[in-house]
Amino acid sequence: MSIGIIFSLLLVLAMLILMGSLLSYLTRPADNAQADSDTLMIDAVNAVLPQTQCAQCGYPGCRPYATAIIKEHELINRCPPGGERTVSQLSELLGTPTLPIDDSCGVEKPVQLAIIDEAACIGCTLCIHACPVDAIVGAAKLMHTVIAEQCTGCELCLPPCPVDCIDLVAPAPTAANWQWPQPT
Amino acid sequence: MLNKITSAIGLNVSLGRSAHRKTAPFGFHGGLSLDTNKRALGDNTELCSIISINPPALLTIPLINYRKDSVAPKVQIHEKVKRGQALADNIVSPVSGVVEAIEHCEIIHPGGLRAPCVVIRNDRLDTPINTDTEYRNNKQEQQAVSHDNDNAEAQAKIAHFIAHSTTMLDQAALVGLGGAGFPTAQKLLSSNQDLQTLIINAAECEPEIACDEALMRSSSIQIAYGISALSQLTQCKRCVVAIEDTKTLAIESMRTALDTIDSTAELMIIPTRYPAGAESPLIQNVTGQFIPHNEKPINHGVICINVATTYALWQAINGQPMDSRVVSLGGAEMPNPCNVRVRFGTPVSYVLQQTGNAPADDTIRIRAGGPLSGFDLHSTNVPITAMTNCILAEAALCAPAAQPCIRCDDCADVCPAMLQPQQLYWYTQAAEHDKCEELQLDACIECGCCDLVCPASIKLTETFRFAKSNANYIKAQQQLADDAELRFLDRKNRLEQKEQARQLAIEQRKEKLRSQKKPDREKINAALNRIRSKRHTQKD
Amino acid sequence: MANIIVDRRAAGAKALSTQRIMLSVVLALIPGIVAYCYFISPLVLVNALFAVLTALLLEAFAIRLRGKKCMPQIQDASIALAAILLALAVPPMIPLWQLLVGVAVMVLLGKHVYGGLGHNPFNPAMVGYAAMLISFPQSMTLWMDPLGLENLALVDLIQAKLTLNIVTSNPQIAWDGITQATPLEHIRSLKAQSQTIVLSDLIQRTMDSGWCWVNLGFLLGGLFLLFKRIIQWHIPVSVIAGYVLWAGLFSEPGLPLHLSVFSGSLILGAFFIATDPVTAASSKRGRLIFGFGIGSLSFVIREFGGYPEGIAFAVLLMNLCVPLIDHADRQLARRN
Incomplete structure (x- = not known):
């Protein structure tokens, strides 16, 4: 009987040690553990933000908002273009609870693309100056056009246009960026 | 260390159902024995011809390359084009006629997308672009078969091709006919490294598809010349034609053809097992090498060329660019x-x-x-x-409803990419992209084997296709976002510099004014004094 | 919406559905059950029928509670298989109300609290069995001596099944006729009394009790499953190998190995219980480790534990280890 008890104890102990050491070996932290400094955190937050530079959050661009989130503990729900996905990524990154998008900043919309009605454009260059990401080309008194791949759909070009010739449309999928539908 | 232990006790070897063999064909992990079901071959007798049809009045050529990017057209609307004339990079006109439009048309695409296309109105003359080469329509091609048998002339043509390979490949507009459509010239011209094995892919493993088999039965001699030209061009050490063992007539025909022209290419009969014709399983079968999904076979001294592409190459050597295929x-x-x-x-x-x-x-x-x-x-x-x-x-399909996964692991047994489909499924459902990447979702070749064996009827392949395209989409979006940020920062810097320059200019002007104030006042006073003195003198 | 998926029918898919797999396993149990009825007690049929019916009803109830449609989920027959396994694991004379408790634990706590088929970490049948073993230790060791059956009329048997406690309410059944009848129990009791084990007596007893034949029946069914490729060899082989290894090294001298392999529920466990894919490790290497663990633990429990049979607890303990095994295996595969 006593040999039985000892044997069982040893076997269980051996299994515990084996599995414990295996588990701790497999889940050991990566060698390049990130230093938890503010700059790195700002970079990380900035990488999550959609870079529309639309200023709907009340900051002049995505990086300033990222800086405010880290330095001034600004809320993470002020980015309507990023939507729920960005909020959940931020909450995961920062370890804060998720929040619904702040209505005062705007509402989440599908990705959009600005299109200039070239016949109506008078070539005033106001939209070119308004575009935060240099996605509109043109010159004074010449027709302007939007570089579709570079437009972030921020809507900042809409208010300055004196003849209201800019529309926002949903981008048509191309063969290159088409996605297979999600199975149901 | 753990690896050493497991390999020491022999657990490292694949425990799958199809054990790898020690001699060629080496076999590959997973796969399925499916009914080949090649209805297109009829009753599988020797009488199996390839039907020719007249080209239609209007042809629509998508301006899309193998990466699905649009390419710029090289022709204009109402321009007259000849057969074989380049419409864009590596795309030629399949008929002679007039460009009627360059517009968005629906293409063969799972999403029913439209893409930019060149629409050509056929003038039914088939005027060839290569005026120096006698163009042959179908009837003349038949005569050419016997003509080609003249080995010496064929070898001379091949020598001419080797000498002018770059320009001839450029004109030929060859793309892989296996299904991925990779530009053949790009593949061949990147192969000037030390090429060990040139694999001619004649496996054609998927049920129903029989175009290569029909071509091998009917035009084996042209294929043999094409293979000869390819192996001379690439200077490969070894050229292997891999055919599945159920294609008996094609094997016979290819063997005769290769013997006829004294080809050095060897014929390798591989077991019929789907997906033996996919690139990675094929290379494993022929050479025993497993090439990781993110590396190119060429860097391991191997290239694979579809057998129908070799036929097209021989046609191109004879002056006809690739403008048709067997379907x-x-x-x-x-x-x-x-x-x-x-x-x-x-x-x-x-x-x-x-x-x-x-x-x-x-x-x-x-x-x-x-x-x-x-x-x-x-x-x-x-x-x-x-x-x-x-x-x-x-016929209309009613797909069975998916049931919960019971973790039977059959999917992992049949996966030719040696993935863990059931775990990948779990992570794709949870949208854990990092985990998917870790489990090498990218290596999935979307062969559908896991779908076929799943007892719970889970749409695994569909899920993986979605997850892969979604991951690529997210990556592309991230790239666009990064670019947008760079442009935003550029603009900010630019505006700041402008503002600084403006401020500087204002400062400078102020400074100038300030420094000019005194002399001005003096000058004015002097002038005023002059005027006053003048007046005084006038009054006086 | 066009069909963009793999066209299974056109591709000639011959995959077994979950339902077919489960029903094949039930089919494979038949030789063992027949032997059980003949050599041990036909009451097992009553138990199995009762367990299957109540399990199906309870599962329907549970699925409705979860707000799902019950027909497609019940049709996969997985709970019916689990119920039969539970009925085979418990003594045939178990009162039905106790079996009902076991079935309820199996369906509700073993399966549906985790989200139904595919999500349960523990083998449901073994969860039910363990709950019964802990709750009703007396009736769970109430093995019928086949010789004792002759004294009982069918009416008595049914009456016995339906009453609350068989031991107290049926004085006709002789005490020594119904207890301590399996060979393993016999060995245990002999050891407890420090008596020497007479081998020939033991073999005789094993053959008499028919357990050997029952296990041969299960082995036949297991080989059928292997042949039909419904299960793979890794788990059964490693379970038996794990058990035989330790038993060969440490068990009492004089007790032949084949006797201990064929006298308990090791065969049933190795081929039918441990092979449940939902709760087993998923890779081949993982399954070998998983099976070896079950074999080893069942030996430890048999030899040194408080219970004569250890398969159930061994399976449950190794179920606990499955996430670890899977994780370790994935890491290993990645590093190779």
Whole structure:
């Protein structure tokens, strides 16, 4: 009987040690553990933000908002273009609870693309100056056009246009960026 | 260390059902033995011809390359084009005629997308671009077969091709006819490294697809010359033609052809097992090497060329750029299954109609590609391209509802990429992209084997296709976002510099004014004094 | 919406559905059950029928509670298989109300609290069995001596099944006729009394009790499953190998190995219980480790534990280890 008890104890102990050491070996932290400094955190937050530079959050661009989130503990729900996905990524990154998008900043919309009605454009260059990401080309008194791949759909070009010739449309999928539908 | 232990006790070897062999063909992990079901070959007798159809009045050529990016057209609307004339990079006109439009048309695509296309009105003359070479239409081609048998002349043609390979490949517009449509010239010209093995892929493993088999039975001698030209061009140490063992007639025909021209290429008979014709399993079978999904075979001294591409190469050597392919018409609901040579740009509906296969009613699904790798078409008014190896007609399908995964692991047993489909499924459902990347979702070749064995009828392949395209989409979006930020920062810097420059200019002007104030006042006073003194003198 | 998925029918798919797999396993149990009825007690049929019916009803109830449609989920027959396994694991004379408790634990706590088929970490049948073993230790060791059956009329048997406690309410059944009848129990009791084990007597007893034949029946069914490729060899082989290894090294001298393999529920456990794919490790290497663990633990429990049979607890303990095994295996595969 006593040999039985000892044997069982040893076997269980051996299994515990084996599995414990295996588990701790497999889940050991990566060698390049990130230093938890503010700059790195700002970079990380900035990488999550959609870079529309639309200023709907009340900051002049995505990086300033990222800086405010880290330095001034600004809320993470002020980015309507990023939507729920960005909020959940931020909450995961920062370890804060998720929040619904702040209505005062705007509402989440599908990705959009600005299109200039070239016949109506008078070539005033106001939209070119308004575009935060240099996605509109043109010159004074010449027709302007939007570089579709570079437009972030921020809507900042809409208010300055004196003849209201800019529309926002949903981008048509191309063969290159088409996605297979999600199975149901 | 753990690796050493497991390999020491022999657990490192694959425990899958198809054990790897020690001699060639080496076999590969997973895969399935499926009914080959090649309806397009008819009753599998020697009498198996490839039907030719006249090209239609209007042809639509998509301006899209193998990466699905649009390419710029090299022709203009109303321009007259000749057969074989370049419409864009590596895309040639399949007929002579007039460019009627360059517009968005529906293409063969799982999402029924539209893409920029060149629409050509056929003048039915087939005027060739290569005026120096006698152009042959189908009738003359028949005569050419006996002509080609003249080995010496063929070798001379090959020598001419080797000498002018860059320009000739450029004109030939060859793309892989296996299904991915990779530009052959790019593959061959990147192979000037030490090439160990040139594999001619004649496996054609998917059920229903039989275009390569039909071609091998009917035109083996041209294929043999094409292979000869390829092996001379690439200077490979070894050239292997890999054929599945069930294609007995094609094996016989290829063996005779290779013997006839004294080819050094060896014929390798590989077991019939889907997906033996996919690049990675094929290389494993022939050379025993496993090439990681993110590396190119060429860097391991191997390239794979589809057997139909070698035929097209021989045609190109004879002056005719690649502008057609053999398409298998099959499926349970195809009234008249056959193999048909179709010019690129011919609508699917036209092909079906010309071969007496027009669908009887709306319930019949027309599918592009095989039962595993293909997809249903949204419309049949879409043009055949180099990637369209097969058109199937199938009855309406009611897919069984998916049940919960019971972790039976059958999917991992059959996965030729040695992935863990059930775990990948779990992570794709949870949208854990990092985990998917860790488990090498990218290595999935979308062969559909896991789907076929899943007892719970889970749509694994569909899920992985979605997850892969979604991951790529997210990456592309991230790239766009990064670019947008760079442009934003550039703009900010620019505006700041402008502002600084403006401020500087203002400062400078102020400074200038300030420094000019005194002399000005003096000058004015002097001037005033002058005037005053003048007046005084006048009064006086 | 066009069909963009793999066209299974056109590709000639021959995959077994979950339902077919489960029903094949039930089919494979038949030789064992027939032997059980003949040599041990036909009451097992009553138990199995009762367990299957109540399990199906309870599962329907549970699925409705979860707000799902019950027909497609019940049709997969997985709970019916689990119920039969539970009925085979418990003594045939178990009162039905106790079996009902076991079935309820199996269906509700073993399966549906985790989200149904595919999500349960523990083998449901073994969860039910363990709950019964802990709750009703007396009736769970109430093994019928086949010789004792002759004294009982069918009416008595049914009456016995339906009453609350068989031991107290049926004085006709002789005490020594119904207890301590399996060979393993016999060995245990002999050891407890420090008596020498007479081998020939033991073999005789094993053959008499028919357990050997029952296990041969299960082995036959297991080989059928292997042949039909419904299960793979890794788990059964490693379970038996794990057990035989330790038993060969440490068990009492004079007790032949084949006797201990064929006298308990090791065969049933190795081929039918441990092979449940939902709760087993998923990779081949993982399954070998998983099976070896079950074999080893069942030996430890048999030899040194408080219970004569250890398969159930061994399976449950190794179920606990499955996530670890899977994780370790994935890491290993990645590093190779």
